[in-house]
Amino acid sequence: MTVKLLALSGVALATLATPALAQTAPKPVPVADLVKQVDIPYSEFRLPNGLRVIVNTDRKAPVVAVSVWYNVGSKFEPKGKTGFAHLFEHLMFNGSENAPKDYFTYTKAMGATDLNGTTYFDRTNYFETVPVAALDRALFLESDRMGYLLGAITPAVVDEQRGVVQNEKRQGDNQPYGLVQYKQTEALFPATHPYGHTTIGAMADLDSASVADVKEWFRGHYGPNNAVLVLSGDVDAATAKTLVTKYFGAIPKGPESVVPTADVPTLAAPKSEVMKDRVSNTRIYRMWAVPGINNPDAVALDVAAGVLGGLSSSRLDNALVRKEKLAVRVSANNESFAQVGMFVVSADVRPGVDPALVAKRLDEIIADVIANGPTADEVARVATRDAAGRIAGLESTGGFGGKAVALAEGALYENDPGFYKKQLAELAAETPARVKAVSAKWLTRPVYALTVVPGAREAYVEATPPAKVAAAPEAPFKGTRGALPPLGTLSSLVFPKVEHAKLKNGIELVYAYRNAVPITQGAIVFDAGIAADVAGKLGTQALTLDMLDEGTTTRDSIAIAEAKERLGASINSGSGSDRTGVGFFTPSANLAGSLDLFADIVRNPKFDPAEVARLKNQQLSRISAELTSPQGLASRVYPKLVYGAAYPYAKGLGSGDAKAVAALTRDDLVAFQQAWIRPDKAKIFVVSDRPLAEVKAAFDARFGDWKPTGPAGVKDFSVKTAPSAPKIVLIDRPDSPQSFILAGAPTSLVGTDDLLPVITANDTLGGDFLSRVNMDLREARHWSYGVNGSFRRAQYDTPYLLGTGVQADKTGESIKSLQTDFADFVTTKGITPEEFERTITDAISSLPGNFETSAAVLGAMQQNDLYRRPDDYYATLPQKYRAFTAGQLDAAARAALDPKRFVWIVVGDASKVRGQLDSIGLPVEVIPAASVADVR
Incomplete structure (x- = not known):
């Protein structure tokens, strides 16, 4: 549900003199010393209803990460109801009895950052980082969907999110190697095993989900006694206890969620399969089911994976990629869940090389690590890399990997919020002998060998939505808890x-x-x-x-x-x-x-x-x-x-x-x-x-002594050729369950100008989850998992780009709907007062959360330099935002965007899509996917 932008980095120089390096640089700090730097002080308490609350006080910014982890994931799903845990995660964002709007409506009004929800085998979590002044409101909202959700679940809501989830599934399945996950889980685990199906679920099971089914799922798993709430940031334990008791204390206990027995299965004999996919390289996999994080062998398996294919200097990289040049990419990963894990090794065969030779060498290198173990230096390098990564991750209070995540995961899986310290201590204490012994214990068992080769895919199993039945009119649910708590005084960005x-x-x-x-x-x-x-x-x-x-x-x-x-x-x-x-x-x-x-x-x-x-x-x-x-x-x-x-x-x-x-x-x-x-x-x-x-x-x-050599390069922006006339370019990619749409329009905008008004206006059009285009295709029509549009800002030119994946049979209708969204926005349906208010409020109040990390500050410094802005630019934004009017933003958008100038690129199966595109009224040019390399 979130979209992140990637920052840049740079290069090297060949023929210049060696710099005056510091020859007395100290040796790297031992990993044991790095591990000692990782510390998350916390306190905890429980409410009478069983809710476990963990509090970490971190005063570096006026924000608090709120993270709720439920002891429910796909391993709890019975046969015929795969995908229910993930579907319910989506339903939890669609409003509750006392906060009936889309959840993002409320979080945006608070200036929340790092917000999302995720589901996996072992858990479902919801998280957001909010200004400390919005903590009351955030806790109200989280408690409302924990204890007051059922009245908000209607057939329409279930149908909507079923469609969204099915498009999320199509989006993942549509990628090269996207179907491997199904082969992997089916081969490594029996169908009856809790980990024997993917979290995304089967189309047929999602089709069958009813309101009664999902309500029963909620009643069985979402009680306070089945959850961990972590607050990390500008809050102390006493304040946390008062607020959590106020908002969560009245929620009654639910049934205890019983964790299913999940032994680590061993294949009766080695299993080998070949599957076809529209991929460029043959990929060879070796896979085993192994123990999860609740087993002391998990850390040693992490190290083994790092030595094999996780480090840049791994055995597989050095042998297969660098020296023998048999592969173009290798990897090894030990993915640990709570009770089991999956140890996966893979290699992408270099074109022209016999895959059998790569498979042979892959097996020999794995066997050598098992037989002889890693070196002490290899073990230390893996441990140092992992410890440094954990240190960096803990700069964030929340999000996908901050302090709240570490505390919640330990509490939920191991009944110990400080479990991360035990893992790091084990990592620092690992030895070659132990890694060798654990590798021999688990990786000499029968292997699942999968080879993915280029070729046509098998027929895709599509959804068959149940026939719509006219539902009786539903009375709107009435709130029982009063109004949302007011926001406190927001702190300014420092x-x-x-x-x-x-x-x-x-x-x-x-x-x-x-x-x-x-x-x-x-x-x-x-x-x-x-x-x-x-x-x-x-x-x-x-x-x-x-x-x-x-x-x-x-x-x-x-x-x-x-x-x-x-x-x-x-x-x-x-x-x-x-x-x-x-x-x-x-x-x-x-x-x-x-x-x-x-x-x-x-x-x-x-x-x-x-x-x-x-x-x-x-x-x-x-x-x-x-x-x-x-x-x-x-x-x-x-x-x-x-x-x-x-x-x-x-x-x-x-x-x-x-x-x-x-x-x-x-x-x-x-x-x-x-x-x-x-x-x-x-x-x-x-x-x-x-x-x-x-x-x-x-x-x-x-x-300081570096000097340039030869003439400097020059960029010439003086000659600008004309962009393409509006048209549709259809790139024929057979067997695509989704069509990927990329639409682009030139503008007259220059990146070094003040683009704040038009970028702010785009928050309503395409730049946010609640944007017009996303709410249209995802929430109203549920033809897409998500739509995002933005100005592609560069120093001398700034076009507008929009991207989305849509289900194949709705490709043409999706483009027509997007055309209408754009035309309406820049003509008769400008920014509404509600849209304007939430955009400005979010823009101002999210600033402290946006700059919680050093990486964010580093990126901002570079952006300021590129666009010739003052160093304090971000500190001046609140004043700029408050001075805007809706009319000013409308005018900026209308001056910049011309919906009639869009070129539409569609990547999809032409046999399913071409007829839909012909009805749009634009010229359609078809390019086979294999010919795109020749487009110059």
Whole structure:
């Protein structure tokens, strides 16, 4: 239910002199010391009705994470009712007896952030982070759907969310390898096993769900005695107890939810299957059912998975990808649930290689780890990586992985909110001998071997909705608890002070101090971006970035990967429309060593010809994969249609042009690097708990003597070719249970202008869960799992893009409905007073929650620089929002958007979709999916 945007990062340089690195950098901090830094103080109490409440006080921001975890998931579902737990999670967002509107209506009015709900095998949870002034209201709402929901569940609501869930299922199934999850659960677990079916459920079972069924499900599982409530943030235990008692105390106990017996099954004999899918690469899997987190062997299995295929320097990466070049991607993961887990190893076969050879080598490497165990260094690297990740995650109070999650998970699964500490202690104490013994215990049992090969899918099992029966008119339910609690006085955003300094060579350092957790994050950002890619050689920048950590003049790719893991650091590169960057994260205790490695990567990449050849093959494989993905196909087509073929931003065609990438040489990469990845195009951004003076000295020692080589690259935005005329481009992708729609329209907007009015107006049109387009296709028609539209802001151009997946038989009607939504919004049906009020309220009150983490602050600093805004820009937003009027926002939207200029890209099965599109009234151009690579 949430959409997140990804930030950028950057590159490397080949022929410059080695920087003056700090040769006396201390050794990485031992993992045992990192683990000691992970601490979440908490207190807890229980209400007489059984509700368990856990409170963590964290005063770093005026927000509180509210997280409710119910002891109910798909493992509790009886035969014939698969998917019920997840369907009910959706129903809980559709209003309760005393808060009858969509739940997001209320959370938006509070400025909630990090809000969602999820369901898995073991639990269902609901969470939101709210301003402390809205805590009363948030607790009222959570208590209302815990104790006062049944009156709000009607046949119409069940039908609506059934359709939404079925489109969520189609969306996942529509992806390459999207059907593997069903084979996996069916093979590893008996059909009668609690974990023997997927959480999303079967279409037929979802079709059969009735109001009576879902109400019975609620009565059996959603009582307070079956839940854990965690409050983490700007709240103390005494206040929490008063408020929780007030809002939850009157809810009666429900039946005890009995956790089903779930032994770890062992296959009677090895099982091997082959399935066909419309994929680009053959993928080989090896899978076992293993114990879950309630078994002491789970942590050792985590380490085994890391050693095999989780680390960047894993055994499988080093052997199959780097040295033998048999695979283009490998992975190993131990996915632990409460009672069982699934240990999964996979490899994507390099095109032209015999899959049987890859399978043989995969099995040999797994067998070697089992027989001989990992090294002590491998175990330590896995433990350091995992501990550093946990430290970073705990900067958030809530969301998908913050403090509230750690406390709730331990309480629900292990009756111990502090269970995370035991897991980390076990991780730090793991030894090669123990990992070897546990691997031998569980991974020598019969294996499930699945191979996915390119080919036509089997017929898709579609939904057969029950015939609609005219229901008797329902009297509106009446509230029994009074009005919503009032909001308190909202606290203003306190954005960290941003400071500026210059290195000895003039590179600007932009810095902010944050000390909630002992980490440092940063990026060196270059004035390059997608617009700087090489015309006629698209993909040059991507390959240059891929070579970033594949060897420097002093380290090979394995040494780089191992160094990052020992430090608990990550170093990644990427590009946006206008900027290219290299980003880093490290525990601050390892800052010196991490910056030594970071500088070596940025300044001294080797571009070894053998590594260039290997990475080219991997990039060509990614391009092939993009041609099998709905989103990948659409993303490769839209730039030239929306920007015009010759415009610099039209270069953003996924991973590049396959023919051009195949022809790239080392010299091409060095030339790009010297033109763009250079100190005179660089700025450094850092957020850290270390003082500016220390950070500046550290960067000066490593980058202060860096000088550019040769002429700098130049981007030319002076010639703008015309975007495409309105039309529909249908990319024929057979066997698609959904159609993916990407619509784009050019605008006259420039990213460096003040776009706040039009972006704020879009909150109502397409930028929010409650937006017109999402409420239309998802909630009113339930043809989609979600719709999102936004202005794709770039420095010199800002088109509007909208994306959604819709069920195949509603493709044409969906486009017509979206056309009507857009036309109405910019003509006769502008922003209503209610929409305006909730947009402005949310925009202001969500600011403290939006900047809870260092990563958010780091991204904001870069955005301010790119769009030429002052450092205190975000602190000035409340005043700007309060000055807006609905008419001003309407005028901004109407000036920017012309619904008649949209180009519609549809990725779907032409045999099912073409006839629907012909009735829309736009020219329809059909492109086979395999031909998209040739669209230039």
